[in-house]
Amino acid sequence: MIFTPLALDGAYRIDLERRGDKRGSFARMFCQEEFRRHGLTSIWSQCNVSHSKLSGTLRGMHFQRPPKADAKLVKCMAGSVFDVIVDLRQGSETYGNWASVTLTADGGEMIYIPKGFAHGFQTLAENAQLLYFHSDSYSPGDEGGLHHADDQIGIAWPLEVTSLSERDKTLPTLAKVKPIS
Numbered sequence: 001m002i003f004t005p006l007a008l009d010g011a012y013r014i015d016l017e018r019r020g021d022k023r024g025s026f027a028r029m030f031c032q033e034e035f036r037r038h039g040l041t042s043i044w045s046q047c048n049v050s051h052s053k054l055s056g057t058l059r060g061m062h063f064q065r066p067p068k069a070d071a072k073l074v075k076c077m078a079g080s081v082f083d084v085i086v087d088l089r090q091g092s093e094t095y096g097n098w099a100s101v102t103l104t105a106d107g108g109e110m111i112y113i114p115k116g117f118a119h120g121f122q123t124l125a126e127n128a129q130l131l132y133f134h135s136d137s138y139s140p141g142d143e144g145g146l147h148h149a150d151d152q153i154g155i156a157w158p159l160e161v162t163s164l165s166e167r168d169k170t171l172p173t174l175a176k177v178k179p180i181s
């Protein structure tokens with residue numbers, strides 16, 4: 001795996017190193033030792049899959065608060081997505097800044113998201129599927145959200161939004177979100 005730090009401290013793009021042969025390929029997508037060596041979470045407590053029918057579907061921006069704040073490792077398994085994170089860490093020099101990685105099933109890019117970030121994505125193809133590892137379990141009472149189209153953050157979503165959950169339509173702007181400590 002190739003670990004490339006993103007502009008927001010602690011977040012990484014991770015590229016698979018595929019070993020190809022006549023049958024196809026093989027690649028490692030998680031290794032406890034390698035993750036530990038890079039100072040990343042190396043114990044996962046939950047793994048989730050999401051499927052979105054339409055290109056342009058937007059999910060986000062979501063996070064969990066302490067004590068259930070979770071780091072995430074996200075990989076696209078079908079299609080492609082524009083994946084985005086926003087730094088919500090109290091006192092961070094990059095508080096409110098966003099970064100993105102385009103994740104494609106064919107390319108094998110992944111994103112590692114530390115605790116304290118909001119996460120969301122927009123699908124760039126029909127029937128996109130994402131696989132997520134979470135460092136803590138789902139806890140609806142500790143969930144938080146941030147509006148994807150907040151002007152103060154200014155995320156440059158690539159497509160018109162074709163599908164958005166009722167909950168995501170009503171998420172607050174950054175000014176109304178308490179920083180994560």
Ligand SMILES: Cc1cn([C@H]2C[C@H](O)[C@@H](COP(=O)(O)OP(=O)(O)O[C@H]3O[C@@H](C)C(=O)[C@@H](O)[C@H]3O)O2)c(=O)[nH]c1=O
Pocket residue numbers: 048050059060061062063119120121138165
């Ligand atoms: C996230 C989650 C949802 N659910 C349930 C709640 C609901 O009935 C259904 C769909 O949940 P949501 O509408 O929250 O799904 P979705 O909007 O796809 O939520 C996801 O968005 C992306 C951006 C993330 O980063 C994820 O961590 C997660 O928050 O699944 C679980 O049972 N376990 C889980 O871990």
